[in-house]
Amino acid sequence: VNAARRALVAGAALAVIGLAIAGRPYAPLYDGVISAEPYKYLDPGPGQPGQPPTATATIKIVDGGSDLIAVATGESVPQAQIFVIPGGLAIVPGTTRIDVSIAAVEPRGQPTDGHIAGNVYAINVTNDAGLPIAAKADAQATVELRAPDQSTQTATIERFDGTSWQPLPTTAAGLAALFTAVVTQFGEFAIVLPGGAATPAASGAVESPGASQAVPSIGPAPSAAASPPEDRGTLTLILGGAAGLVVLLVAALALLPSRGTRPPPGRSAGGTRRRPKDGRRRP
Amino acid sequence: VPKDPARRRTRRDLVRAGGLGLALAGLVAARAAAIRVGVGDPIASGLLFGLALLALAALDRRQPWPALWARLAVRTGPAVRARAAVRAPSRRAVGIGVAGGLALVALALLGRAVAGAPVLPPVFRADLFPTWALATVVVATGEEAALRGRLLRRLAGPLGLAGAVLVTSAAFALMHVPFYGWRVVPLDLGVGVFLAGLRIAGRGIAAPAIAHAIADLATWWL
Numbered sequence: 001v002n003a004a005r006r007a008l009v010a011g012a013a014l015a016v017i018g019l020a021i022a023g024r025p026y027a028p029l030y031d032g033v034i035s036a037e038p039y040k041y042l043d044p045g046p047g048q049p050g051q052p053p054t055a056t057a058t059i060k061i062v063d064g065g066s067d068l069i070a071v072a073t074g075e076s077v078p079q080a081q082i083f084v085i086p087g088g089l090a091i092v093p094g095t096t097r098i099d100v101s102i103a104a105v106e107p108r109g110q111p112t113d114g115h116i117a118g119n120v121y122a123i124n125v126t127n128d129a130g131l132p133i134a135a136k137a138d139a140q141a142t143v144e145l146r147a148p149d150q151s152t153q154t155a156t157i158e159r160f161d162g163t164s165w166q167p168l169p170t171t172a173a174g175l176a177a178l179f180t181a182v183v184t185q186f187g188e189f190a191i192v193l194p195g196g197a198a199t200p201a202a203s204g205a206v207e208s209p210g211a212s213q214a215v216p217s218i219g220p221a222p223s224a225a226a227s228p229p230e231d232r233g234t235l236t237l238i239l240g241g242a243a244g245l246v247v248l249l250v251a252a253l254a255l256l257p258s259r260g261t262r263p264p265p266g267r268s269a270g271g272t273r274r275r276p277k278d279g280r281r282r283p
Numbered sequence: 284v285p286k287d288p289a290r291r292r293t294r295r296d297l298v299r300a301g302g303l304g305l306a307l308a309g310l311v312a313a314r315a316a317a318i319r320v321g322v323g324d325p326i327a328s329g330l331l332f333g334l335a336l337l338a339l340a341a342l343d344r345r346q347p348w349p350a351l352w353a354r355l356a357v358r359t360g361p362a363v364r365a366r367a368a369v370r371a372p373s374r375r376a377v378g379i380g381v382a383g384g385l386a387l388v389a390l391a392l393l394g395r396a397v398a399g400a401p402v403l404p405p406v407f408r409a410d411l412f413p414t415w416a417l418a419t420v421v422v423a424t425g426e427e428a429a430l431r432g433r434l435l436r437r438l439a440g441p442l443g444l445a446g447a448v449l450v451t452s453a454a455f456a457l458m459h460v461p462f463y464g465w466r467v468v469p470l471d472l473g474v475g476v477f478l479a480g481l482r483i484a485g486r487g488i489a490a491p492a493i494a495h496a497i498a499d500l501a502t503w504w505l
Contacts, residue, residue, distance in 0.1 A: 003444055004484035011452075011477025012386070018470030019394040153466075 037075055039148035042104040042119045052079060052104045052119055059098040066091060066133075069125075071100045077178065080104075080121040080189075081144040088139030095127045111158055111165035111192045118148045120160070120190040135184045145191050147177040152193070157181040160188040167192070293441045300437040303343060307429060307458060310335050315461035326411065330418040336425025343433040376485035377493060383481045384497025387474065391501065416500060423495035424488075430455055430475075431482040431491050448479040474498075 037049075044050035053074035060067045065087035072078035080102045089098065104119035123143060125133045135141035147155055153172060157179055158165040168181040179191060314332045430451045438447035452475030456468045478491040485491070 004480050007448055007476055007480030007483060009480075011473050011475070011480050012390070014473025014476055015387075015390055015470055016393075016473070018468075018473045019390065021466070021469045 037077075039079065039118060039146070040075060041148075042106065054101065054103040055080075056102075057100045059100060061091070061096060061098070062086065064093075065089070066098055069098075069100055071102060073102055073121075075146075077146055078144075079119065079146045080123065082123050082125075082142070082186075083144070084125075084135055084141040085139055088135055088141055089125065089133050090136050091127060091133055095133075097128045098133060099126050099128075100124070105188065107190065108160060108188070109164065111190075113165075113167065114156070114192040114194045115196055116190045117152070117155065117193045118146070118191055120188055121145065122188050123186050125186045132186065134186075137184055140182050141184065142180055143183050143186075143189050144173065144178055144180045145189060147179065147191050147193075150177050152177040152191075155179050155191045155193050157189055158192045159183070159185070160190075165190070165192065296437045296440050299343060300434055300441075303339065303429065303434050303437065304454065306339050307336075307434075307454065310339070311458045311461060326414050326418045329422055330414075333418060333421030333423075333425035336429045337421070340425070340428035340433045343437070373485075373489075376487055376489040379481055379485045380490035380493025381497065383477070383490060383494030387477070387494060387498035388501045391498070412503065415503070419499045420496045423499050424492045426455070426458075427478070427482075427488045427492040427495055431479055432488040435479065435482065444483070448476060448483075452476045452479060 040049045040052040042050070042052055055071050055073045057069070057071045059069055066084065066089040068086050069082060069084040069088070072081040082100065082102065091098070101122070101124045103122050105122045107116055107120045110116065125135075127133055143157065145157055155170065155172075155177075156167045157170045158167050160166075168183065171180045172178070173180050181189075310332060314328055317328045434454065435447045435451045438450055442450065452472050455475035455478075456471035459467050459471050478495060481490040481494050482488060
């Protein structure tokens with residue numbers, strides 16, 4: 001009982017400290033199974049999935065304000081999402097409906113501080129006159145984008161303001177390479193990774209294996225993490241295969257009977273106690 | 284081979300623990316590689332990972348029937364012996380597990396409130412929930428069976444209970460690094476120790492498995 005109590009208290013204390021250090025917004029993720037399907041590109045390279053789905057929604061006006069907005073593209077995990085709390089949009093009087101759309105679009109320019117990873121998404125929120133609507137500053141309106149590479153842990157969401165890409169304060173959601181930025185204006189958004197693009201940036205297929213077109217390098221030289229994707233994929237497969245082999249070997253060893261290990265008296269090989277022949281239980 | 288039975292048992296436990304550790308590392312690497320390369324459906328690979336962990340625990344226990352299957356098996360032939368070997372979790376263990384799971388969810392909510400998380404969680408496809416939930420529960424149970432079940436039992440003799448708790452918790456934290464990065468290590472280390480506390484209090488893996496499953500399932504809504 002004491003050991004259990006000590007472990008529970010120590011574990012809880014360590015977890016609280018760990019939570020503070022990790023600083024994850026979505027802290028409950030101890031080991032969720034993430035069903036992130038492969039990234040869908042607007043202009044896929046060879047062997048890449050394409051045709052990223054769009055998302056549209058019409059939002060009602062409730063008590064003179066916008067209703068809850070939670071719109072996401074159809075992948076699992078969605079590649080682009082938008083959330084706005086009820087009343088979070090700055091709508092003009094007389095607005096009767098709000099249209100929300102999310103669609104992958106061709107980039108109208110390249111960021112100067114890195115390269116675009118994945119698609120550029122146009123996230124538009126308009127009123128019934130087709131005019132763009134902004135979010136209130138205190139509404140915590142959120143844009144969430146998924147990076148193509150599941151192992152991406154640091155990235156910046158940037159917004160294209162019509163002439164250049166502007167970085168937004170970005171938070172890693174803590175799962176499935178999702179990144180979040182609080183916004184007040186909508187428009188075109190993309191995930192930007194540091195360093196130059198190793199593969200074409202035009203379609204956003206910069207982080208994906210299999211892309212074969214060349215593109216001028218932007219910004220500093222690619223880091224080791226941005227090594228040729230084909231090599232990384234092959235290496236990963238080799239490592240995975242080797243790991244699988246280790247598992248099979250260990251499993252085979254575990255199945256083989258151990259030399260010189262006999263079940264202790266009164267116990268079967270499966271660990272069950274055998275009852276004495278006279279039928280009485282042992283004390 | 285040492286002649287002293289105690290030393291022989293210690294040696295055997297350490298060898299088996301090493302084997303379990305290697306196998307765990309191999310399974311984690313294989314799953315990480317599958318996700319990285321995009322081979323197969325992620326839910327299916329998660330399910331396979333969980334089943335492989337359960338199989339690993341069953342192999343180490345030298346019990347041919349996984350516990351759940353044995354409980355469900357018909358009362359014929361070897362299934363009867365397997366049923367006899369498997370104990371249903373006590374109400375106390377279930378209660379401890381549920382309480383532990385709710386504590387982990389509360390901890391997550393606290394962290395989210397302190398961190399000032401975005402207003403709404405990510406949207407997942409609702410039609411995937413049944414298979415996602417199944418895979419999540421299998422993975423949680425598999426991790427508990429392998430880590431807090433077999434590995435802790437193997438190490439408790441040679442290292443003592445405290446040492447075994449520390450090593451299994453470190454393994455628990457490290458096996459999540461390929462999926463979530465190094466920053467999760469302190470949190471998962473603490474959660475690992477906490478789950479080990481549930482294992483000791485519940486006298487079996489039922490309590491930590493239930494708590495682990497509750498905490499993981501909560502990620503759908505949180």
